[in-house]
Amino acid sequence: MYNQTEIIKDTSELGAEGELVINMGPQHPATHGVLHLVVTLNGETIKKIEPHLGYIHRSIEKMCESLTYRQFIYVTSRMDYLSSHINNLGCALLVEKGMQIEVPDRAKYIRVILSELTRIASHELWLGAMAMDLGAFTPFFYAFREREMITDIMEDTCGARLTMNYIVPGGLMYDIHPDFQKKVKAFITQFKSKVTEYEDLVTNNVIFQSRTKGVGILSAEDAISYGCTGPVARASGVSCDIRKIYPYEVYDKVEFDEVIETAGDSFARYIVRVKEMNQSIRIIEQLIDNIPEGDFVGKTKNVLKLPKGEFYTRVETARGEFGVYVVSEGGTTPHRIKFRSPGFSNLSALNHISVGSKIGDLMASMGTLDLVIPDIDR
Amino acid sequence: MFLKEYLSDVAKGVSSLLKGMRKTGYYFTHPKEIITEQYPDNRATLLMSERFKGEVVMPHDANNEHACTGCTACELACPNGTIKVVTKFEVSPEGKKKKAIDALVYRLELCTMCNLCIVACPSDAIKMAPNFEHSVFDRTKLTKILNKPGSKIREGIE
Numbered sequence: 001m002y003n004q005t006e007i008i009k010d011t012s013e014l015g016a017e018g019e020l021v022i023n024m025g026p027q028h029p030a031t032h033g034v035l036h037l038v039v040t041l042n043g044e045t046i047k048k049i050e051p052h053l054g055y056i057h058r059s060i061e062k063m064c065e066s067l068t069y070r071q072f073i074y075v076t077s078r079m080d081y082l083s084s085h086i087n088n089l090g091c092a093l094l095v096e097k098g099m100q101i102e103v104p105d106r107a108k109y110i111r112v113i114l115s116e117l118t119r120i121a122s123h124e125l126w127l128g129a130m131a132m133d134l135g136a137f138t139p140f141f142y143a144f145r146e147r148e149m150i151t152d153i154m155e156d157t158c159g160a161r162l163t164m165n166y167i168v169p170g171g172l173m174y175d176i177h178p179d180f181q182k183k184v185k186a187f188i189t190q191f192k193s194k195v196t197e198y199e200d201l202v203t204n205n206v207i208f209q210s211r212t213k214g215v216g217i218l219s220a221e222d223a224i225s226y227g228c229t230g231p232v233a234r235a236s237g238v239s240c241d242i243r244k245i246y247p248y249e250v251y252d253k254v255e256f257d258e259v260i261e262t263a264g265d266s267f268a269r270y271i272v273r274v275k276e277m278n279q280s281i282r283i284i285e286q287l288i289d290n291i292p293e294g295d296f297v298g299k300t301k302n303v304l305k306l307p308k309g310e311f312y313t314r315v316e317t318a319r320g321e322f323g324v325y326v327v328s329e330g331g332t333t334p335h336r337i338k339f340r341s342p343g344f345s346n347l348s349a350l351n352h353i354s355v356g357s358k359i360g361d362l363m364a365s366m367g368t369l370d371l372v373i374p375d376i377d378r
Numbered sequence: 379m380f381l382k383e384y385l386s387d388v389a390k391g392v393s394s395l396l397k398g399m400r401k402t403g404y405y406f407t408h409p410k411e412i413i414t415e416q417y418p419d420n421r422a423t424l425l426m427s428e429r430f431k432g433e434v435v436m437p438h439d440a441n442n443e444h445a446c447t448g449c450t451a452c453e454l455a456c457p458n459g460t461i462k463v464v465t466k467f468e469v470s471p472e473g474k475k476k477k478a479i480d481a482l483v484y485r486l487e488l489c490t491m492c493n494l495c496i497v498a499c500p501s502d503a504i505k506m507a508p509n510f511e512h513s514v515f516d517r518t519k520l521t522k523i524l525n526k527p528g529s530k531i532r533e534g535i536e
Contacts, residue, residue, distance in 0.1 A: 071457040074492040138402050145413060152427075159429040159506065165492045173497055177429070201398045206391035 033373030077163035080375035107171035122318035171297030216365025227345035230320025426508035446503035455498035
């Protein structure tokens with residue numbers, strides 16, 4: 001038999017007088033996955049947000065310890081599934097750095113073009129889903145129309161639309177599709193002609209502006225102390241683009257601007273992502289006609305063995321800095337592996353930026369953080 | 379002053395809404411520009427990319443011969459234990475013993491279409507097929523034996 005008074009005592013500890021605790025998720029359409037937020041409310045004002053994780057934990061880091069250096073790359077597609085190609089690139093860069101594998105120029109160029117296409121596809125999906133969270137349904141279809149062209153290009157060249165696994169240590173799995181350049185150019189023309197539609201529908205829309213401007217303000221100091229990276233930190237005025245600070249592959253050869261806004265609110269985060277798409281188009285335009293001839297994969301040994309030691313590489317995914325840390329004992333599998341995922345750090349700022357605002361604004365600030373739950377949980 | 383600001387805000391709001399409505403109205407009156415594919419109805423004309431990773435198959439030629447030597451490179455490359463190679467020894471008419479595959483068991487339900495087995499295969503005996511409709515009523519049907527019954531290894535492949 002349970003003691004009734006103890007249960008009453010327990011519930012009284014949950015919240016003070018007049019406070020209401022609601023569970024948002026794990027099955028909530030606006031959390032884009034199984035994120036569980038325990039929101040403490042006073043009326044409509046948010047007092048505290050506590051994210052509960054673990055609903056989609058697959059222990060990817062532990063799984064990778066039993067896979068060889070060729071095999072562990074494919075698992076990282078399942079983390080941040082919207083920038084799976086860039087995750088794979090980060091892992092391949094680590095193996096190449098550890099073993100000093102020479103990568104042919106052709107592979108480097110194609111890797112960068114595909115990375116930027118992945119970034120555009122990710123931002124397109126985010127734009128549609130974010131507008132849908134705020135109640136606008138049409139932009140979702142418009143954004144997916146352009147995204148579909150990218151997934152078609154991926155399907156032609158990589159063989160899959162989302163979880164590509166096209167990168168192997170030393171280069172690429174196979175050469176690009178003969179139609180690749182033609183299709184990418186067609187996409188660029190299509191994108192440039194249609195990007196004004198987003199501005200008419202979303203950016204200049206008065207309802208969208210009044211729901212995002214001044215909502216969820218994150219200052220530059222807080223962005224740094226919470227470890228935010230990517231568009232979230234850049235909207236607060238923090239320069240943190242890995243492509244600029246630690247250039248990998250051919251990012252030091254191309255011209256592009258790091259998009260920085262200073263307002264730090266939800267609208268600034270929106271603007272950063274839209275402008276970033278245009279910068280990605282700029283990078284692709286510079287590279288697409290100059291893909292050098294040659295091999296698409298460098299010479300590697302049959303069995304890859306990383307020398308004893310610790311290795312770390314970072315890449316800029318659509319959400320921020322993705323880091324791979326490997327401790328090697330000299331064997332064919334990693335001894336310990338740790339992924340630094342951008343989503344986890346960005347989520348940690350959610351409580352800070354939402355306290356004091358209304359529950360309707362939570363949708364805007366959560367949507368512009370661009371959370372991908374499998375990336376947070378791993 | 380307040381009234382003027384309020385009215386200009388209203389005018390700005392209405393104009394921004396009308397701008398957006400014009401875009402959606404354009405597509406409403408131009409149904410030919412809509413690119414939605416009606417999937418189950420367009421099955422006959424649906425073209426998948428030739429590289430699309432749907433499932434692993436083993437191509438056989440007209441004489442029911444394949445190129446698999448049973449070297450187990452695909453089994454070693456697979457991260458999930460999807461492929462199991464069962465080998466046997468064939469005795470040729472001259473009395474020579476030769477290793478050959480008895481069955482290449484492929485478990486579709488475990489496969490993540492990572493393509494590592496195809497890259498690892500030294501004799502290009504297996505490839506990815508672009509089929510994607512894998513639903514079956516019975517789970518056991520997902521475990522497939524890729525080499526056809528009575529098939530042999532092609533001449534000249536070591």
